[in-house]
Amino acid sequence: MYQNDIGKQSAKVKNVVERGAVKKFAEAIGDLNPIYWDEETGKRSRYGRNIAPPTFPRVFDYGVIEGLKLPAKGLIHGEQRFHYKRPLFVGEELYCYAEVKDYYEKQSSMGQLGFLVIANNGEDADGNLLFTSTSTIIINEAVRKAMSV
């Protein structure tokens, strides 16, 4: 049902790796290592500044993929992948966008399942890719049927 959406992208959105957001996020995952929030520790580190935890890209705005309609309920987060060129720096600006990478269906004991693969990308101001966060979302048969009505 999403085959025609493969390749669609959102327009890039400027995001900032905001200091307060990084600290709040680090606290929420129980990882208050000073590398994330203490300015002195950041300065003394090899990065010369604070960095963000690897799952932090969850908080960015990736814009809207025009025409991609997802059900409001019944989605299952099946898999998640992050790939980094380097850690993200607190205070840096990123240009983020989302892309439909793939869609396929598989027969399972729970019926015909749909697998939607969305890549969330972040680039620096020069267009260099810094990270990709790829989610595989599982859409079960009941939700798919309700949507195609």
Place this chain on the structure above:
Amino acid sequence: MTTIREWQVGQSLPEVTLPPVSRLDLIKYAGASGDYNPIHTIDDEAKKAGLPGIIAHGMWTMGNLAKLFTPYYEEGFVQDYFVRFQSMVFLNDVVTLKATVKEKDDKAIRFMVAAVNQHGKEVIKGEAVFSLYE
């Protein structure tokens, strides 16, 4: 403190066992991540969705698991991090975080990672590649 390079294939990083999952943990993660799906915070909504009760965000568990690598950022960084969400995490579950060296060379160490609940069931499992600086 030990360096991450010292770990050999088959060895595991020190495990971390989290306190029992609380509602406040999930409310905090909802706020920090912007993921306000009510199945993670509101009992009635979780039940309407066919769940026995609220469940942790998969990304909360994945975020927690990454902290096994945080002490080693002077030596390298998490270049690749992949997990499959295997099973749900419920309120009061006690989750233990694990990472075992699978492969290593001069440039990177590949870990098998997992979060396991109090029944010994893997709730997430996957791999992390820790890239080493020269």
